[in-house]
Amino acid sequence: MASEAIAVANRSDRAPDLPVSTTLAADVARQIRLSVAVSRTPSVISAIRRTMSRHGIGSARSFRALLAVDDALADELIDEATVRETHFFRSPAQLELLRHTILPQFSGRAPDAPARIWSVGCASGEEPYSIAILCKELGLPARIVASDISRKALAEAAEAHYGEWSLRNISECLKRRYFLGEGSGFRLRPELTRGVSFTKVSLGFDRLPAPERSLADFDLIVCRNVLVYLKTIDVSRVAGELFACLAEGGWLLTAATDPPLSKHAPFETAITCGGIAYRKTTHLSADRDPPRLNGPNR
Ligand SMILES: C[S@@+](CC[C@H](N)C(=O)[O-])C[C@H]1O[C@@H](n2cnc3c(N)ncnc32)[C@H](O)[C@@H]1O
Structure with a gap:
């Protein structure tokens, strides 16, 4: 499902530099069920751009449509948008x-x-x-x-x-x-x-x-x-x-x-x-x- 859906999007949308607005970032974050502090919005915008670009997805509408059906894409975006730093006996x-x-x-x-x-x-x-x-x-x-x-x-x-x-x-x-x-x-x-x-x-x-x-x-x-x-x-x-x-x-x-x-x-x-x-x-x-x-x- 994931690669199929992405392949379809690749055919129609090829504009990786498309601007990603704050509103779109908020909508996408809600869609992938990721709570985002205001201070983190620029990082989420960059994460969305990188993910769209990696898959050659050029339009916000296609991206959101894909996210709705493609759990793997949503997981990939979550990993792009979050910070995972940790180690044993950290504190x-x-x-x-x-x-x-x-x-x-x-x-x-x-x-x-x-x-x-x-x-x-x-x-x-x-x-x-x-x-x-x-x-x-x-x-x-x-x-x-x-x-x-x-x-x-x-x-x-x-x-x-x-x-x-x-x-x-x-x-x-x-x-x-x-x-x-x-x-x-x-x-x-x-x-x-x-x-x-x-x-x-x-x-x-x-x-x-x-x-x-x-x-x-x-x-x-x-x-x-x-x-x-x-x-x-x-x-x-x-x-x-x-x-x-x-x-x-x-x-x-x-x-x-x-x-x-x-x-x-x-x-x-x-x-x-x-x-x-x-x-x-x-x-x-x-x-x-x-x-x-x-x-x-x-
Ligand atoms: C910086 S790591 C902290 C790891 C560990 N608790 C520590 O202090 O070493 C933050 C983790 O929180 C997760 N995370 C971020 N937002 C989250 C959310 N809304 N719900 C659940 N986990 C979330 C991230 O995926 C990431 O693995």
Whole structure:
């Protein structure tokens, strides 16, 4: 279907330099279910131009018609328009917060009641697998869901095969313990990949929570370096949705560059050694112990 449809478009439209307006970019982004911050509009315009040009598609109307029937073309555009930078143990301070403060709160659970963790915007998988390694080191049973809007990123994540650059922040000791050398790179051991499942989620478009997809009741959600790319109105919606996806007492971690979420949902917040930590405590009793949020290096 993809190549057929593109071949038809190639015959009729050959004007790769056709200007792409802001309005067209917004319409196309909506069509591929990609929320786009205003600051990202020029990048999306360039991504559309590159994709049209690569396929020799010259008119916006043909491009939109093709996108409507060609999932592969839509996926290609999503990959052109998004930023996938990530690596293992990307935010050491936040991982220390997880290791010493947040994850130990889930210890003592039975293997059949593992901690439920969601890595949102997981790119090629380094983030959820870093958390899987931490859980393994702590002896903590955990079930990790990882999601992204990019099918290609999810496929790479499921492969769990990485080059040196992705592993630049990981100690030699952990590398030896959890990776097997394979070809010019390293493959994460199956006992780590087994506990991580992948699913496509488009923030700002997919309705959340989605218990039918096991996207609900999380003890921990990590959504780092994703919200910064979303349209402001979608950040507000997604903040409320992520709050609703947390179990009572559950945690949400974002990155320093992500927009603050407190005004969008009734999170309890604390400034920690790993940045802002959000927590859902609506039904916890008022006389509970105050949350212990500071990592060891405060
Ligand atoms: C910069 S990477 C962050 C990866 C990882 N969370 C980290 O901090 O290392 C951003 C990821 O978010 C994904 N993404 C962007 N917009 C999204 C959306 N609206 N819904 C879901 N994923 C999205 C991109 O495909 C990309 O893989």
